[in-house]
Amino acid sequence: MESSEDRVLIVGAGPVGLCLALKLAKDGVASTVIEQLRDDNFLDQVPRAGTNHPATLELYDDIGLYRRLEPRGIIAPLFHYWDREKSELIAEFDHAVLGNDTRFPFALQCERIKIVEEALAMAKDNPLITVMMATVFTGFDQDGDGVTAFVESADGDRDRLRGRYIVSAEGARSIVRKECGIEFEGFTYPDRTLNIEVAYDFRRHGYSDRNYISDPEEWSNLFHWKGPPERWRVHFPTQGDEDPDALTAPDALQTRLQHFLPIGRPFEIIGSNLYTVHQRVAAKFHRGRAILAGDSAHVNSPIGGMGLNSGVHDAFNLAEKLAAIWRGEEGGARLDRYERQRRHIAVQHTQQQTIRNKKLLAEKDPAVRRRNHDELRRQASDPQLARKFLLRTSLIESLREAARIQ
Secondary structure, three states, X not given: OEEOOOOEXXXXXXXXXXXXXXXXXXXXOOEEEEOOXXXXXXXXXXXXXXXXXXXXXXXXXXXOOHHXXXXXXXXXXXXEEEEOOOOEEEEEEEHHHHOOXXXXXXXXXXXXXXXXXXXXXXXXXXXXXXXXXXXXXXXEEEOOOOEEEEEEEOOOOEEEXXXXXXXXXXXXXXXXXXXXXXXXXXXXXXXXXXXXXEOOOHHHHOOOOEEEEEOOOOOEEEEEEOOOOOEEEEEEEEOOOOOHHHHOOHHHHHHHHHHHOOOOOOOOEEEEEEEXXXXXXXXXXXXXXXXXXXXXXXXXXXOOOHHHHHHHHHHHHHHHHHHHHHOOOOOOHHHHHHHHHHHHHHHHHHHHHHHHHHHHHHOOOHHHHHHHHHHHHHHHHOHHHHHHHHHHHOOHHHHHHHHOOO
C-alpha cells in the first residue's frame, strides 16, 4: 500500500535520525523514522561514542533531551593530554574558560546507546513522529513532488511510504547515498582500533574523566562512563593484518591492559570490540529530495568525539532548513545551503581536526613530539589560548562558522 503524506522520511533511529525527527516536530513538521532493529534488540548495540560537547548539549537542550541525559552521564569539565612514554601529564584543559560562550561549559560523558534510548522514547510519545521499528529500508524513488521509500517488515511484507523528502541517517553504508551515485571520498586507515571496557577507577592514578594519551608505539584514549557498573573505555591501535580473534582473546586483552597500567591484579573486563576507522566525506550532501546526514555524509576517527557531535549538528541544521521549506521559504535552495554549510564543516573542521588528533597522539619523531607537547602546555596555561583551543575542540567555533556561510 502506498500512502501519500506531507512528511519527511528518515532512515535510521540513531542520534542523528532521532534528533532530526524531534527538532522537526518542534517546528511543526511531521516525520516517519524507519529503523530495522526491533524494540526487543534495539539496546543490544555495540558500545560506541558518547562524549557530548558543549555545542551539542545546547542543541539537546533545545528539544528537551538534555534533561533526560544529564542524570545518566558524567559532567566532565576537564580533560587531559598525557605522555605515556614518560607517564607524565602534559596538559589539563578546563571548559570553565568557555563560561561566556555556552550554557554548558563541560562535556557530558553519556554513551550513544543512552542517547538513542531516551530520544526514541521521546519520539514515540510525539504525535508528529511515526516510528517504524523492525522495518528494513530497501530503496527509494523520487519525483518532482516527493519520494517513495520501499520497506519490508520482519514478516517479509513489502510496503511503500510517501513523503516530501528522504533523509539518510542510516550510517556509512547508506543505501540512499549509493542509489544517488554520490562518491564517498577519502581513505581508510590501515590499522584498526581496539576498544576495551573495564570496571576500574583510573582516577586514583590521576586521570580525568577524558584522557588523550600520546605514545610513539601505542597511543591510547581513556574515558569514564557512568554505571551501573562504573566503567572506563580504553582505546588502542592495532595492525590491520592482526587476527581479530587473537586480539580480543581474554588473555590478550588482559596483557594489553597490564602493559598500559600494571595494577598487581587482573582487570575486570566488561567487553571489547574491534573496528576499522575511515576518513571520508560524501561529494554531495543531497541530490534532489534525497539528503545525507551524519555518518551517511561523513565518517572520521573517533579521537576527539567529533563524529557523533557533528552528525547531531547536521540534524539540527537540516531540520531548520526543512522547516523553512515547509513554511514556503526559498524551497530547494535551502538544501543547497545545508550542503555548503555542513560539507564545509565536515572537510575543514571535522576531518582536519580528527586527522590532526590522531597524528598528535601517534607521532613518532621525538623532536616533533616535544614541540607538540610544549604547544599543548602553552595553550593550557594561557586562558585566552585555552579558550581558543576549546572553542575549536568543543565545536562551538564550527557552528559559528557554518552560520556565516550563505
